[in-house]
Amino acid sequence: MTFDNSNIPITVILVDDHPVVRVGCRRLLESTPDIHVLAEAGNGRTGIILYKKHKPDVVVLDLSMKDIDGLETIRHIKSINLSARILVFSMYSNGIIVQRALAAGATGYITKQCGANHLLQAIRLVKQGVLYIDPELVSSISIDLAPEDA
Amino acid sequence: MNQHHDSMETTDDNKTLNRIKPLAEPQAQRMELEAQNNKLKDKQLKSKKKPDAHANRYDNIPVGYLTLDKAGNILAINQNGSAMLGKKLASILNTPFLTNIIQDDNRKFLNHLRKTFNSSKNTAIELRIKGHLGNIVNMRLESLAMEDASVRHMIMTNIDFIKESAEHNQELLHGNRRLMQSLFKAQEEERRLLARELHDELGQWLTAIHAETETIAYFSKSDQVIYNSAQAIKGCVKKMHAVMHDMLNQLRPVLLDTLGLEDALLELKEHWVTHNPKLALELQFEGKLDKLHEHINITIFRIVQEALNNIRNHAEASRVLIHLNRNTGATAADDILSLSIEDNGKGYDTNQKPKGLGLLGMRERAIAAGGKFSVHSMPNHGTQIYVKLPLDSSNRRRKTDDL
Numbered sequence: 001m002t003f004d005n006s007n008i009p010i011t012v013i014l015v016d017d018h019p020v021v022r023v024g025c026r027r028l029l030e031s032t033p034d035i036h037v038l039a040e041a042g043n044g045r046t047g048i049i050l051y052k053k054h055k056p057d058v059v060v061l062d063l064s065m066k067d068i069d070g071l072e073t074i075r076h077i078k079s080i081n082l083s084a085r086i087l088v089f090s091m092y093s094n095g096i097i098v099q100r101a102l103a104a105g106a107t108g109y110i111t112k113q114c115g116a117n118h119l120l121q122a123i124r125l126v127k128q129g130v131l132y133i134d135p136e137l138v139s140s141i142s143i144d145l146a147p148e149d150a
Numbered sequence: 151m152n153q154h155h156d157s158m159e160t161t162d163d164n165k166t167l168n169r170i171k172p173l174a175e176p177q178a179q180r181m182e183l184e185a186q187n188n189k190l191k192d193k194q195l196k197s198k199k200k201p202d203a204h205a206n207r208y209d210n211i212p213v214g215y216l217t218l219d220k221a222g223n224i225l226a227i228n229q230n231g232s233a234m235l236g237k238k239l240a241s242i243l244n245t246p247f248l249t250n251i252i253q254d255d256n257r258k259f260l261n262h263l264r265k266t267f268n269s270s271k272n273t274a275i276e277l278r279i280k281g282h283l284g285n286i287v288n289m290r291l292e293s294l295a296m297e298d299a300s301v302r303h304m305i306m307t308n309i310d311f312i313k314e315s316a317e318h319n320q321e322l323l324h325g326n327r328r329l330m331q332s333l334f335k336a337q338e339e340e341r342r343l344l345a346r347e348l349h350d351e352l353g354q355w356l357t358a359i360h361a362e363t364e365t366i367a368y369f370s371k372s373d374q375v376i377y378n379s380a381q382a383i384k385g386c387v388k389k390m391h392a393v394m395h396d397m398l399n400q401l402r403p404v405l406l407d408t409l410g411l412e413d414a415l416l417e418l419k420e421h422w423v424t425h426n427p428k429l430a431l432e433l434q435f436e437g438k439l440d441k442l443h444e445h446i447n448i449t450i451f452r453i454v455q456e457a458l459n460n461i462r463n464h465a466e467a468s469r470v471l472i473h474l475n476r477n478t479g480a481t482a483a484d485d486i487l488s489l490s491i492e493d494n495g496k497g498y499d500t501n502q503k504p505k506g507l508g509l510l511g512m513r514e515r516a517i518a519a520g521g522k523f524s525v526h527s528m529p530n531h532g533t534q535i536y537v538k539l540p541l542d543s544s545n546r547r548r549k550t551d552d553l
Binding site: 016017018020021023024025027028031032063064069071091092093094095096097100112113119 | 358391392416
């Protein structure tokens with residue numbers, strides 16, 4: 001497991017339209033000394049505002065939100081700061097949507113289906129700019145990623 | 151009754167004859183002759199009535215018989231024929247038949263007349279006749295082939311009731327289509343809502359449980375019982391997630407609403423390739439296919455899905471090519487989406503009624519969206535499915551009414 005050498009915790013904002021998910025994730029993230037949740041947003045628009053305000057190390061972002069969709073939020077945040085680190089935390093486990101999220105500028109992608117136990121590790125890696133994809137998804141998208149990279 | 155009466159008469163006559171025979175011979179002969187004469191008269195009277203009865207029947211049969219010359223003049227017509235034209239028989243003879251036809255059909259009749267005089271076969275057309283109440287009557291006019299080149303016999307039949315029943319059938323068909331349309335709409339809407347609920351509610355609660363359990367596991371590493379229990383809950387949650395994910399995929403292609411038709415089809419392909427590795431599936435897209443109306447998206451997606459199911463289950467194909475193309479019209483509202491699905495499988499005889507409901511469902515879906523659907527297939531020559539959908543919704547409604 002890779003840790004940041006400094007003692008400064010990784011700052012995170014959570015963007016997810018379901019409060020109970022935010023509460024659960026926040027509790028999980030706060031239970032680790034190296035991660036600190038700065039703020040939560042219930043929709044993409046607020047997420048963008050909070051990003052501008054807090055400039056967190058990592059944005060944990062759900063893709064399906066009612067106001068603007070997650071891909072749009074990724075693009076918007078990347079337009080504010082090209083080196084913003086965004087970790088998608090989504091119900092979707094389809095290869096195509098992972099591709100789209102990475103193309104929009106996300107650094108990592110984990111699904112809610114199998115992601116909670118990967119969340120901490122993913123945040124740490126994404127913070128360093130390492131591409132992180134849910135291990136259970138890698139096999140299904142590696143084929144599709146290849147031609148786009150080429 | 152008559153017969154009985156006749157036999158009584160005969161008996162009486164015989165008695166009379168027997169009685170008078172011994173009297174004067176010439177007188178008896180004269181009386182016998184008179185009796186015979188009466189009988190003859192009687193028979194003559196009866197036989198005279200018979201042709202009249204035939205004539206009446208001929209006049210009243212529910213078709214018109216007429217004879218036209220080359221110029222289209224009525225040389226002969228039966229009573230019923232003239233009645234069908236709303237005129238008296240005498241007044242109609244030697245007048246042009248054309249005057250009875252509504253103007254729009256004049257050319258049609260003249261063409262028919264020319265054709266029938268040159269033809270050695272029976273020919274028929276449908277014409278609209280001016281009814282005597284100012285109404286329009288639909289008639290079928292059949293010309294009989296004849297040796298005589300100067301005249302043609304024709305049979306005229308009132309086909310209003312056929313037209314009416316055809317219209318009635320058409321109405322039923324329309325009603326059926328509308329029902330089908332709302333059925334698909336209701337079904338898809340319900341599926342979409344269910345998928346939404348599953349995804350937005352159930353799924354998120356599961357995620358929350360997962361995260362909370364993760365926290366419990368994190369803080370209970372020293373207590374094996376609690377830790378194991380937390381791990382077990384995580385396992386359960388993961389399974390529930392997987393089940394839910396399958397349900398979601400079956401209910402509604404999630405990508406259709408988030409990323410659009412192209413990506414949803416790519417995803418379908420991905421799924422298909424994983425499960426049917428022996429079948430090469432190629433997808434081709436042309437033109438702007440994003441931000442299409444939801445009804446268009448789901449119609450195309452379901453047709454492709456159903457077609458692929460058919461191919462997998464029946465076609466024994468090794469290659470499938472799916473081509474989706476947006477044909478640009480004069481304005482964006484005139485744009486048409488063309489879909490073709492071609493396989494190199496064993497094909498089938500299109501004259502045979504297909505066993506499954508797959509093709510029927512695809513056709514109804516296309517038609518419900520105001521589109522057109524066709525299938526071409528021949529044994530050993532694969533199957534080709536073609537769908538054309540108008541993209542504008544008002545266009546779509548109009549076209550549905552035209553069907």
